[in-house]
Amino acid sequence: MRLFLTALTALVSSQFAIAQDLAPLLKSESDRVAVIEKIKPTVVAVFANGGKGGGSGVLINDEGYALTNFHVVQPAGPTMQCGLADGVLYDAVLVGLDKVGDVALIKLLPKKEGAKFPFAAMGDSDLVREGDWSIAMGNPFLLATDFTPTVTFGLVSGVHRYQAPAGIFLEYTDCIQIDTSINPGNSGGPLYNMKGELIGINGRGSFDKRGRVNSGVGYAISINQIKNFLGHLRAGLDTDHATLGAVVTTQTEQNGIGRMQVTSILEDSDVFRRGLDIDDEILAFAGRHISSVNHFKNVLGLYPRGWRLPLEFRREQVRKEVLVRLMGIQPKEINGGQPVIEPKKIVLKGAPGPQGPAAKLYQPKPGFANYYFNKVERDRLMTAFHKHGTFDTLAGNWTIEGTVRLKKLRNESKVKIDIVEEKDGGSVRPSVTLKIDQFDYTVQPLKDKQPPEVLKLPETSGGLLSALYLYRLFLLGGDKNFPSEFFHGGHEPFYPPPPPQVDDKAPPSLASQRIETEVIVSRLGNFMVKWFFARADQKLAGFELRLEDNEDPCEVYFSDYRPVEGRMLPHRMQVIYGSGHYGTFTFTNFQLAAK
Numbered sequence: 001m002r003l004f005l006t007a008l009t010a011l012v013s014s015q016f017a018i019a020q021d022l023a024p025l026l027k028s029e030s031d032r033v034a035v036i037e038k039i040k041p042t043v044v045a046v047f048a049n050g051g052k053g054g055g056s057g058v059l060i061n062d063e064g065y066a067l068t069n070f071h072v073v074q075p076a077g078p079t080m081q082c083g084l085a086d087g088v089l090y091d092a093v094l095v096g097l098d099k100v101g102d103v104a105l106i107k108l109l110p111k112k113e114g115a116k117f118p119f120a121a122m123g124d125s126d127l128v129r130e131g132d133w134s135i136a137m138g139n140p141f142l143l144a145t146d147f148t149p150t151v152t153f154g155l156v157s158g159v160h161r162y163q164a165p166a167g168i169f170l171e172y173t174d175c176i177q178i179d180t181s182i183n184p185g186n187s188g189g190p191l192y193n194m195k196g197e198l199i200g201i202n203g204r205g206s207f208d209k210r211g212r213v214n215s216g217v218g219y220a221i222s223i224n225q226i227k228n229f230l231g232h233l234r235a236g237l238d239t240d241h242a243t244l245g246a247v248v249t250t251q252t253e254q255n256g257i258g259r260m261q262v263t264s265i266l267e268d269s270d271v272f273r274r275g276l277d278i279d280d281e282i283l284a285f286a287g288r289h290i291s292s293v294n295h296f297k298n299v300l301g302l303y304p305r306g307w308r309l310p311l312e313f314r315r316e317q318v319r320k321e322v323l324v325r326l327m328g329i330q331p332k333e334i335n336g337g338q339p340v341i342e343p344k345k346i347v348l349k350g351a352p353g354p355q356g357p358a359a360k361l362y363q364p365k366p367g368f369a370n371y372y373f374n375k376v377e378r379d380r381l382m383t384a385f386h387k388h389g390t391f392d393t394l395a396g397n398w399t400i401e402g403t404v405r406l407k408k409l410r411n412e413s414k415v416k417i418d419i420v421e422e423k424d425g426g427s428v429r430p431s432v433t434l435k436i437d438q439f440d441y442t443v444q445p446l447k448d449k450q451p452p453e454v455l456k457l458p459e460t461s462g463g464l465l466s467a468l469y470l471y472r473l474f475l476l477g478g479d480k481n482f483p484s485e486f487f488h489g490g491h492e493p494f495y496p497p498p499p500p501q502v503d504d505k506a507p508p509s510l511a512s513q514r515i516e517t518e519v520i521v522s523r524l525g526n527f528m529v530k531w532f533f534a535r536a537d538q539k540l541a542g543f544e545l546r547l548e549d550n551e552d553p554c555e556v557y558f559s560d561y562r563p564v565e566g567r568m569l570p571h572r573m574q575v576i577y578g579s580g581h582y583g584t585f586t587f588t589n590f591q592l593a594a595k
Contacts, residue, residue, distance in 0.1 A: 035196040036135065036151055041118040043149040044068070044108070045083040045139040046092075046188060048076035049355045056138030056149070056189030057082065057106065058198060062116040064090075064108035065234070067226065068188030069203045070097055071170065073104045078370065079358040082108050083147030084117075093358035096233030097369035100241040100329055101301070102170045102203050103226055104188075105233035107373075109358055120190060123197030125222035128176055132156040136180045136202055136218075138189025149189070154180030162294050162301075163204055163219055168329050171241070173301025175219045176200045182218040191220040199223050225302045231491025231518065232304055236373035239490065240305040242326035245269025248282055250293050260290050262313075268550040270325035274579065276313055283319065284312040287511055305329070307492055310510040322579075323495060323510055368487075378488040381518050382478055384538040389567025391475040396593030397421070398472060402571075404436060406583040413437045415585060419472050432465040434458065445469045446525065452547055455526070462554030462577035467545040470529055471556070474522070474543075482522040489519035494532045494541055496557045497574055499584060517541055539568065552578040564590050 044057035044066050055072030059065070066082070073080065073094055082092045088111065095105040108117060134156050137149040144150065158177030165171035178191065182202045191200035200220030232239035246265040250258045260282040265272050282290050286309040288299050303309060305328030312321045354362040365371035398419040403412040416435040421428045433442045441458045443465040444450075456463040479486035494517040498508055517532040530553075531543045539561055544553035554577055558570035569590055575582040 032135075032153070032194070035192075035194065036137075039120055039135075039190075039192055039196045040085050040137065040149060040151075042120040043085060043137045043190060045144045045147045045149070046072055046076070046106070047081050047083070049079060049081055049352065051081070054139055054142045054185055055187045056185065056202070058137075058188075058190035058201070059084075059108070059117050059119040060122065060198070061119050064092075064110060064117045065095065066092075066106050066108060067190075067201050068104050068106060069201065070099050070102045070104045071203070072188040073097075073106065077352045077354070078362045078364075079354045079356055080106065081356075082106070083144070084108075085148050087146055087148075089147070091356050091358040093354075093361045094370055095373045096236050097238045098229050098233065098241075099169045099238070100165070100171055101221060101225065101229065102172065103201065103221060103229065103233070104369075105230070107361070109361075120192070120196070120198040122223050122227065123193055123195070123199045125176065125199045125224045128156055128159055128193070128199055128222075130156055130158060133194050134176075134178055134180050134199070135192040135194070136178065136182050136186060136189065136220075137192070138182070138186040138202065140181075140183040140185040142185050150186075152181040154178060156180075157217070160295070160298055161219060162298050170204075171301060172204055172219050172221060174225060174298040175204075175221055178202075178218045178220060179216045180218065181216075186218075201226065222302075228302055228307075229304055229490075232489075233369075234373065235377045235488040235490050236368050236370040237490060238367060238369045240328040240330045242300055242303045242305050242307060243329055244300060244311075244324070245271050245327045246276060248290075248293060248296050258292060260292070260296060266327075269327055270550075270552075271311065271322075273552060274311075274322040274324050275320065276311070276322070276324075277315075279315075281314045282311070283314055284310075286310060300326075304490065304492075306489075308495065309493070321510060371487075374488050378479070378486070378520065381488060381520065381533060381538065385533060385540065388539060388561075389569075391567065391592070392477060393594055394592040395476055395595035398593065399589075399591040400587055401589040402585060402587040404583045404585045406436075407581055412586075417468060419469060430469055432469045434465055434468075441465060443469075445527070455547060456554070458582075460577055460580060461575055461582045462552060463545055463547070464554055464556075464575055464582065466527065467529075467543070467554045467556055470522075470524065470527055470545060471543065473524070474529075474531065479522075482524050484525075485521065485523035487521055489521040489530065491535070492517055492519050492532065494534075496541060496559060497576060497581070499574075515541065540570075565592075 042059045046055045046057050046068055053075050057066040057068035078094045080092050081089050083089050090108040092106045092108045095107050097104050136152045140150050157179045161175050161177045163172035182205050186202050189202050190198050191202055193199050200222050202220045204219040229239055247263050248260050249263050251261045252258050262278050262280045285299050290296050308323050308325050310321055311324045361372055362370055363372035400417040404415040405412045413436050418433040421430045431444045443457050445466045455466050457465050473481040493514045495513045516535045520531040522529045526547050529543055529545050532541045534541045542557040544555050546553035557574040560572035561568045562571050571587045573585040
């Protein structure tokens, strides 16, 4: 009996020890199943109308916006159908395109107006490391006939990978490499971390050449890259990726350490105007240390055309940080000051036209994936801006008075700005006059056949007088005063400058000056203007005016907003042209007359 009890005790102890050993594994399995159950409703099966073809996607907000691949929507056309795990087939419409980065934004239409969709929270793909577990979900081989997604589970096998484009499209930069199984049909589907956060969009795989069979190497576009383009995609844009305007190669030193050296540069690029030249060494871009050509391409590919980002370079032993405007990959032309002319109208090759209920949400226009959503975003932003005050009843003459400190001078001068519209026969002739002490400048911004140097007065300002007239037009009527072009330009970083330094203190870093903005792009005659609105409160943070596409603009920065007769107006204005600070204005008196 004693022997039996001893054996029984040993068996129970053994089973208890096994249970204790298995407990973490069982909990891990249970947690994984719970996460999958939570995120499964966010996965989208994407089809062309009529159920042809197929791919995957993922919902990213409760309004029905979903991410997928460009190569998934290309054959589907501007409208499509999407199935969710609830077994329901929804109509959907194309919103925005990123053909270079192989991303598309679509919108599912609810069956009942106002109904909300489940969606996945976006994570931080910069935190992803080799060896992390990941979950992929989607519609491989079109197995999701009832729209229930297939689930696969595996390791992140590489980060910061680069996959070369096909021509100029479908370039995967700084992407996530996974052994989590993906196959044809998974394209556009989500890659999650173990918290159920969206960290990437699956799109490419290394397949066995004898048959499109997964070989254990897949690639996901990082969600942090997509976040940079999301404002452009929501605005219905056919967005573009960035180039620097310079060729960089790795030069190996005698000690074996590589240095990133500029070997050629475009003289009409912004980076050249900011001081970069051949043989300079690139040290960092957008806050990341650059160590190789592959690394440089990876980092550059994360950002849209037109953004401004910090670049650090070294010439001999002198280090310098500059803010550069990024050029684009897809060609665009400016034709005599007329609206942007695209190389050709955006047509999804072989795709049908808009069909079904979603067709009412599609409006084609050259340069846009879907102009309908651009108008939605533009009107939303302008409505929010007008909460700070409207000026449409103040179409008379304007006078603004105060002081100005030019360049880096310590002393201030009195300043007076007059913006008037005088009748000239049956037409109106606007003019802007700037008086600084005994100096007077006057410009008629809309007068025909004026040389550019007149429109750019005062000297070294880049066109402040013309800019002030455009600012007045913008406040008075918005899109009504810019019939050539007035559209939402997505999201961009913006860098309001600190007060000019008059002592030996080092200026703050560019990264510390950055704020996030939404952009309106407008055109009137030869004038091209980008208006920047702080995303925090939709106040106008500033704008840039230029006459030619590849030239330095007149940069105007607003701050110190205070109420003036029920309207918020900036009492401080800084003007920068090129790499020089023209002046800092402090306004003390506004006289804005009614018509």
